Amino acid sequence: MRDVLQTEELEVPEGVTIEIKSRVIKVTGPRGTLTKNVRHVDMDIRVLKTKKSSKVTLAVWQGGRKHVACLRTIRSLINNMVIGVTKGFLYKMRAVYAHFPINAIIQESGNAIEIRNFLGEKTVRHVKMLDGVSVSESKAQKDELILEGNDIENVSQSAASIQGVCRVRNKDIRKFLDGIYVSDRTTIVRE
Numbered sequence: 001m002r003d004v005l006q007t008e009e010l011e012v013p014e015g016v017t018i019e020i021k022s023r024v025i026k027v028t029g030p031r032g033t034l035t036k037n038v039r040h041v042d043m044d045i046r047v048l049k050t051k052k053s054s055k056v057t058l059a060v061w062q063g064g065r066k067h068v069a070c071l072r073t074i075r076s077l078i079n080n081m082v083i084g085v086t087k088g089f090l091y092k093m094r095a096v097y098a099h100f101p102i103n104a105i106i107q108e109s110g111n112a113i114e115i116r117n118f119l120g121e122k123t124v125r126h127v128k129m130l131d132g133v134s135v136s137e138s139k140a141q142k143d144e145l146i147l148e149g150n151d152i153e154n155v156s157q158s159a160a161s162i163q164g165v166c167r168v169r170n171k172d173i174r175k176f177l178d179g180i181y182v183s184d185r186t187t188i189v190r191e
Helices: 065-086 152-165
Strands: 003-012 017-021 024-029 032-037 044-049 054-063 089-096 103-107 112-116 125-128 134-137 144-149 179-187
Touching: 003 065, 017 044, 017 054, 024 065, 032 065, 054 065, 065 152, 089 152, 103 134, 112 152, 125 152, 144 152, 152 179
Parallel strands: none
Antiparallel strands: 003 054, 017 024, 024 032, 044 054, 089 144, 089 179, 103 112, 112 125, 134 144
């Protein structure tokens, strides 16, 4: 069953400006600017500005079930961009090992990481961070990495790349639990 009109709204906080031109969304805030192209989704995206506040309205006309589901997805994408330019995203990762200590060496001033001695292997694993993501070692906790950035997709993909490069092959993964895993997802600026 098709709905004639389905809408979603998103309040824009103070200090954040959103520009939308032909379904290319540009969000600017105190931490920087993020842009996202959502031309592949057919929907009305408008910014309604009043004297006190502004809000983004999303509308789908004559949409089927899958098409209407895109409303909430795009709303969440814009919301994550707003959080990114105001608070930023911070992922914490912990190195887990039973016997061979994993050596994680930060390179290129936080733009890449080198992983050595995983399961005692001689292979050196290299992972480059995506745009706008920096990796550092935690001062408070041993064997902890901290990934920071404004774009949640880039931060989480960089974390996934680090975790994915430390997969155990040809062994029982119930017994060999070594690896680097995400332990915490939060924002850089805390309330």
